[in-house]
Amino acid sequence: MPEELHEAYHPTNREEKRCECGEIFVFSRSCGADVCPSCDNHRGFARCFCGWSLSGRDGRVELEEMGETIDPDD
Ligand SMILES: [Zn+2]
Numbered sequence: 698m699p700e701e702l703h704e705a706y707h708p709t710n711r712e713e714k715r716c717e718c719g720e721i722f723v724f725s726r727s728c729g730a731d732v733c734p735s736c737d738n739h740r741g742f743a744r745c746f747c748g749w750s751l752s753g754r755d756g757r758v759e760l761e762e763m764g765e766t767i768d769p770d771d
């Protein structure tokens with residue numbers, strides 16, 4: 698298959714939201730964020746109610762420290 702055609706069959710979608718690890722972000726309803734299936738990175742977030750945090754700490758604890766109210770039913 699000529700290279701141009703090959704490109705057409707596998708277009709490079711520049712709108713794709715890709716994590717720095719190379720995985721494509723998947724929107725998580727529970728987090729309300731685009732989450733990387735590989736490394737758990739949350740696109741545009743520093744911490745999350747699910748417990749993830751950029752710092753490697755507990756995201757929920759960090760949110761509480763920041764004064765966020767966390768729904769106890771969650
Ligand atoms: Zn999350």
Ligand SMILES: [Zn+2]
Nearest residue numbers: 716718733736
């Ligand atoms: Zn990742």
